[in-house]
Amino acid sequence: MFFLPGMLISIITFPGVVVHEMAHQLFCRLCRVSVLDVCYFRFGNPSGYVIHETPKNPAHHLLIGIGPFLVNSTLGAIIAAPGIVPVVQFETGGIVHYFLVWLGVSIAMHAFPSTGDAKSIWKATMSRECPALLRVAAVPLVVLIYVGAIGSVFWLDLIYGIGVAMLIPQLIVSAFA
Amino acid sequence: MPLCARCRDAHVNRPYPPAILISMVAIAAVFIFAMFLFPASIRADIAFERGQRAEGARNYNLAVIQYRKVVATFPDAVEPTARLGISYYKAGDSVDAAKTLLLLQNREVSKDLQDELDGVVKDMQKNAPQNKQEAE
Numbered sequence: 001m002f003f004l005p006g007m008l009i010s011i012i013t014f015p016g017v018v019v020h021e022m023a024h025q026l027f028c029r030l031c032r033v034s035v036l037d038v039c040y041f042r043f044g045n046p047s048g049y050v051i052h053e054t055p056k057n058p059a060h061h062l063l064i065g066i067g068p069f070l071v072n073s074t075l076g077a078i079i080a081a082p083g084i085v086p087v088v089q090f091e092t093g094g095i096v097h098y099f100l101v102w103l104g105v106s107i108a109m110h111a112f113p114s115t116g117d118a119k120s121i122w123k124a125t126m127s128r129e130c131p132a133l134l135r136v137a138a139v140p141l142v143v144l145i146y147v148g149a150i151g152s153v154f155w156l157d158l159i160y161g162i163g164v165a166m167l168i169p170q171l172i173v174s175a176f177a
Numbered sequence: 178m179p180l181c182a183r184c185r186d187a188h189v190n191r192p193y194p195p196a197i198l199i200s201m202v203a204i205a206a207v208f209i210f211a212m213f214l215f216p217a218s219i220r221a222d223i224a225f226e227r228g229q230r231a232e233g234a235r236n237y238n239l240a241v242i243q244y245r246k247v248v249a250t251f252p253d254a255v256e257p258t259a260r261l262g263i264s265y266y267k268a269g270d271s272v273d274a275a276k277t278l279l280l281l282q283n284r285e286v287s288k289d290l291q292d293e294l295d296g297v298v299k300d301m302q303k304n305a306p307q308n309k310q311e312a313e
Contacts, residue, residue: 015200015204018197018200019204022193022197022201025191025193028189029189029190029191032185032189033189034180034184034185034188034189035188035189035191036188038191040194040197053180053188075204075208078208078211078212078215079204079207079208079211080211081211081215081218081219082211082214082215082217082218082219083211083214083218084218085218085219085221085222086218086251086254089222089225090221090225090247090251090254090255090256090257091254091255091256092251092253092254092255096214100207100211100214103204103207104211107204169218169219169222172219172222172223173219173222173223173226176223177222177223177226177227177230
């Protein structure tokens with residue numbers, strides 16, 4: 001396994017960072033939570049961020065936290081799917097197919113919320129106002145986010161991105177072939 | 178710090194910068210383009226899977242039909258072309274088999290596939306009419 005600085009990965013996969021932050025902002029808008037500052041992409045750590053006020057409703061907190069997970073996974077999977085078949089299955093992709101795979105995987109691999117998001121979800125769902133059911137739903141989610149964050153050292157985010165991109169064609173082929 | 182209603186509205190509806198709006202439109206365009214390409218790719222993948230199944234069941238005529246669909250979509254794909262050539266031969270169509278296998282000249286194939294292709298080509302040469310007559 002070779003080492004690539006996180007910064008370089010962020011530059012190569014910058015569309016994923018932009019979509020991640022856009023998704024945070026979109027969910028803030030949907031939940032009517034004020035956005036105080038946004039950085040869609042920068043050369044630094046973190047490579048993007050959304051600073052928003054603390055949502056009053058813990059469910060909104062959870063939604064804003066996992067918004068990028070839903071948006072990036074769906075968008076990445078659909079964009080990469082038509083490229084994955086020629087590139088991976090038939091090893092014959094053209095430049096358009098490689099572009100779709102790069103864009104789809106870049107977007108999907110930035111699906112995981114950051115540890116900052118995990119901390120804020122944890123804080124919100126462990127508060128007294130949070131309903132017990134939401135708390136139960138949040139615990140595995142926070143664990144998953146931490147696993148994703150730790151696993152990114154071992155390329156788990158890239159593996160997730162590729163897995164998501166390959167999932168849709170696999171499912172359709174096994175259902176219809 | 179609590180926000181007044183007007184500031185809250187302004188912050189909630191904070192506009193996306195023009196560059197980000199352009200990125201959004203570009204990604205939406207790629208998304209639509211991907212949706213447009215997707216059916217052909219997936220049809221080819223399904224046809225390949227069906228072709229392999231048909232070949233496994235020794236239904237070579239059906240395998241030919243399925244592999245032809247894949248090669249029509251991805252003419253440069255090595256494995257489907259090789260499988261199409263092999264299926265043509267096994268279905269008794271040596272002429273199309275030879276034509277198809279010629280497309281693989283100077284193309285890299287896996288060792289297993291190379292061995293299989295060598296076997297088919299050897300068989301074709303052995304069973305070619307002029308070689309048969311010489312043998313008799």
